[in-house]
Amino acid sequence: MTSAAIADPTPELSAFRADTRAWLEANCPPEMRQPMTSEDDVCWGGRRCQFSSPAQKRWLDVMAARGWTVPTWPQAYGGAGLSSLEAKVLAQEMRALNCRSPLNSFGIWMLGPALLKFGNEEQKLEHLPKIARGEIRWCQGYSEPNAGSDLASLATKAEDKGDHFIVNGQKIWTSYADKADWIFCLVRTDTTSKHNGISFVLFDMASPGVSTKPILLISGASPFCETFFDNVRVEKRNLVGALNRGWDVAKYLLGHEREMIGSIGDRAAAKPMGQQAVAAIGLDQTGRLADPVLRAQVAEFEADEAAFRLTMERAGDLARAKQAHPALPSMLKYYGAELNKRRWELVMAIHGSDALEWEGERSRQGDRARTWLRTKANSIEGGTSEVQLNIVSKRILELPGA
């Protein structure tokens, strides 16, 4: 899609689009406009960040300086104070130029929105600018061995010691806990009430008593950890929202997490599935993919992928018009996760036995097979597909007993 194809509602927005396009063309390094080929191409920031290239660092720095890693956040917190429409234009122009995301971050996608809504001024000023600049990498302490889909049954305990809490317990499926600098964590501060006995706290992963243990997954990688807390001291100023009201913060944040996971259903940067199939399988004499059944599956997938991308766009439009149902992220999470699993089943079918190699340079260490296996978690993490359908049943369809 080109700028010319998009009619902006106001001259100001057209001007903003032109300025944005010009700035991106001048400032986005050419290397950052190539499709990503491996996990190393993704920048997560943090104290221990190792940039894969000077261009990756430069791209993060110029975007952060402009407030465009978090374009809609207020300038005081490291953002650019853009309106929702301006942010949409920025995203469209980045897509049009194939600009990579400068920074992937649970701080941006999950904690930031929750702090903006529930945090006090001191907490916002302390944490948000560091998230915007990619200086601190966050992880999420939610699931526990006995609190998965039933998250509110969590048992990690925080004892009140006057000016601080002492935290004891265990989390599981903590994404990148071993690489994170800080954690946002759900803890039990009252055992007499399930949902109203949970608090939302922040602490440094370097605190004494915190340890992590990576979990080896079917992909051969360990993106998730077990995380243990043994008498960890957490200052009371790091309590977000009111004591025992952490479930409100948790649910709000989960909405954002679900949007993030759902958005993996929309992967514009990757080579379109049809083109991948042509490159791998070739065309027959009539110009059609030389595998008619696979061709039909690819076409149906591409139609669904395009429709889902439009649904994401429409969700933003509905939100701006204040017409969005609050449970909409559950729908997006459900469909996006299932779509991404379908995408990788097709990638495996298209590339056949080439996609089965697990080691070596030719397969980039089995990148396709490992990613295919990784995507199976999409419909489990952040609330399973079944939990999302429960939420749609209850909150949108208002079905009895849901």
Add this chain to the structure above:
Amino acid sequence: MPLILSEEQTMLRDSARDFLAEQAPVSQLRGLRDSNDATGFSRSLWQQFAEMGFTGVLVPEAQGGLGLGHVEAGVVMEQIGHQLCASPLLASGIVAATALRQAGSGAQQAAWLPKIASGQAIATLAVDEAAKHRPQRLATQARAEGGGWVLDGAKTLVLDGHVADLLIVAARVGEAGTGLFLVDPKASGVTVERTVMVDAHNAARVRLQGLKLAADALLGTPETGAAALDATLDAGRCAAAAELIGLADEVFERTVAYIKERKQFGKLIGEFQGLQHRAATLYCDLEISRAALIKAQQALDADIAGATNHASSAVAIAKARAGRSATTAVQEGVQMHGGMGMTDAFEIGFFMKRARVLQELWGDSNFHFDALAQRRGY
């Protein structure tokens, strides 16, 4: 452009909804079917459509229409889908009007568009020739003769063909050309056979034998005919997709309401997760098809002539998805209504029948997935 309705479009939707719910509920279609009505739709309702401006939604104001676009046409079609209202709006006000606007000369437009806008004339496209939609392989042939044209061929699934005042016949011209011809259905050489369809809506088979036409019966030229036919079909596909989404929404609302009141095993059946998850899945599917639909409507308004090819792909996605979503909705509707869903006394079956026809009309989901693949080079 935001993928939601504007204030004016929302007002149009609300007035169309209220009007159709009052004047043309599903019971009207049942009445037409059961009385073997010769017209197959209500003439008085059609007159009301003209008064509301629906018949001229796409006709320019200068020719007596509302001069609106495909989003507005779709808004009305969606409400028609809710009530399964039988009317020539799709054939005449949307498809035939688009053909005349895309390819008609000033004189041809002046002769027909005001009459279409006023509802005085019913026009319809005759394109399909066999059981499946294959507009690129027309067998109907037009040959130049004596300063005019002679047409031979046979057409099927001509919507409202038995009551039409004007047929717009797609035919092959020479080896490579495509012509859209204005044909008087009462002319010598034309025979029209009404075909009563599964959904109690109206269609006809049309036979053309040595039909002689004047030179000015051709819309545009044989060189531009294929593009005009594509644009015309896309307008029809997009409107059919809107009707499909409207009928699917209606079935879904009725089904969700039913499982909230039907009790078995001492429980409301809507309490069973086996039904809840199926309903929720269908809800998500419909919402995603809705986004594809409004995008297609906006794309047609931006560039129906296909300079960028963008609109055709958007319409293919919308029609393919709407057909698939509605097929799921009506099947789940019948299943969740149980035995009641199988009875003729209950209205759910009417929706299933209409969905089947609209799915087939101007290319089913498979046709459009295939078209998308071809357009994308595989």
